[in-house]
Amino acid sequence: MKIRIAGIAVAALLSFSAHAANELKIGFLSTLSGPAGGIGIEIRDGFNLAVKLAGGKLGGLPTEVIFADDALNPDTGKQLAERLLRRDRVNLMTGVVFSNVMLAVWPTIEEAKVFYVAPNATPTSITGKGCSPYFFSTSWPNEAHHEAAGAFAQSKGFKNAYLIAPNYPAGKDALTGFKRTYKGNIVNEFYSKLNQLDYSAELAQIRAAKPNALYAFLPGGMGINFIKQFVAAGLSNEIQLIVPGFVSDQDIVRAVGEPMLGLFDTSHWAYDLDNDANSKFVAEFEKEYKRLPSLFAEQGYTAALIIDQAVRDVKGKVEDPKAFRAALMKAPERAKTPRGPWKEASNGTPIQDYYVRALVKDREGRIVNRKIGTILKDHRDFWLKDCAMK
């Protein structure tokens, strides 16, 4: 669904003055096709919902969202970012799902001095030493869910933990995050092949190692394969499986079903968080798309709410970087997001709570991620210490 709300006459006028403040053009660069396209579509649907509920006007300005699909290819992403910035002359960028695409497009966006609001990928190299006033994340720093999972395993008193992640940079970051907060004994830290299909060999080793807990960071299809096979092997009766929330939310639940029950995951959001903004989001999302939102949908929705708030606070003057940055920094405390208010750290990452959720059936028999407690309060990005911006 494309949103082209601005009238043709307005658009024609604007083509002569790109940065006029009577229209907001947002470049939404995301992974919308291919095996991993489902995540981008969740984010897009959440974003679109917020724009729709705002009557097509974010911050009071007629809003045009231009979508571009990077298909999980960093080179394609870079070209599309250039097109959005140079030809379409967007005022703001958002949408990127994967860190490798983010790292490829980031220099182009930063050089153009256009603000980027991150609804997902928030890689450590952009939040640490390489932090920038133009980067503003409304999701979570890359390692935070893993730190929350480690803290949870620690709090449960699991003596031995087995860790598994795919053999690529994000996999290593994930296990580093987990180990930062988990102090128990690590039986093994296993890096499996990226996009592996069959995990029987790994599962046999895990069974033989007899850990109390298993932390698995296997995003997308890998996670679906792994969880199905983990349960089929009967390991769920012996070992507690813990995963980061973004590999066990509604998009995965719909694909795996019953075997998901009994898992624990960590998240910055839950569908049953008790606040009005969240109830409204969940109800409106279900009404619009006939399914429960995942945390990715929440991230897209929240990114749009933050943009809405910041643009409103500067009265549409997005072209003044100092003022807009200041407005963005205050927006998370002012906007009514499903997560509730949070403070933004100086490197453009949220300081927020992380929850533990259990996969259970609700009253209607649907499998949901129910919040069971808060594991980290006002948690900051570990790499904030390396960012020179104060």
Add this chain to the structure above:
Amino acid sequence: MSAILFLEQSLNGVQFGLMLFLLAAGLTLVFGIMDMINLAHGSLYMIGAYFMASFVQATGSFWLGLPLALGATALVGAALEMSLLRRLYGRDHLANEAVRIAWGSQPIMLNPPAALTGPVTLPGGLQYASYRLLIIGVGAAVALALYVLVTRTRVGMLVRAGASNREMAVAMGVDIRRLFTVVFALGAALCALAGAMLGPILAVQVGMGENILILAFVVIVIGGIGSIRGAFVGSLLVGIVDTSGRAFLPLAFGAFLPPQFASAAGPAIASVLIYVLMAGVLYFRPQGLFPARG
């Protein structure tokens, strides 16, 4: 390492091999006889899994869904061959889009039948996923059925003739166009069987065929293009080598390397092992282990 673990890993290797065989058999059949790299094979595998998921949901039964999915995919395969394939190549992206439009972009659900969701205890106290035992059984049955079909029946004779020398077969009066359609439909049905059997332990999602198709190609290159026997031996080789690599290399490395290095190097080397195997086989036998064309 205990004997039980060794046994379990060997079983895993055979099981993974037979998983690959389900896909490689159809690929080698079509490849051998039609002289065509059927990149749509992965798409048919995906479509088979999607049909299976939909039919299982509609009928409420795994066993009713299976023949329906096989039949439907075979029909799609035959229709593809007769309409598009003769003119058009490389429509893999098209298949992904079609599946996305029909079923949506999110992965969909397909689980084992209720009786086979958990593990069973084998003699010796080994716990093994019951559904994986079914895969072993089906893989072995398909191998046997194809063997009988190819070596003992008239259709099989035509297939062999077409694979070893197409011009000669045509000259001898074989209706090669009809044979192509039949073989392609059979290949599609095998794809559907692979998709339907593997769907319950793998993700059923857009693009699911691309990843596994590479392994199937490795299998038939090792086995010899066009040869069912080659596909069978190649599948088992790849399955066992890949699984033992993942199972034993990290342990072996751990014996003489520091643990953090062993845990990184073991899987890294295991992941290229099958390509080393393929290169090795091709060096000594460029036509594969059991070449169909002599």
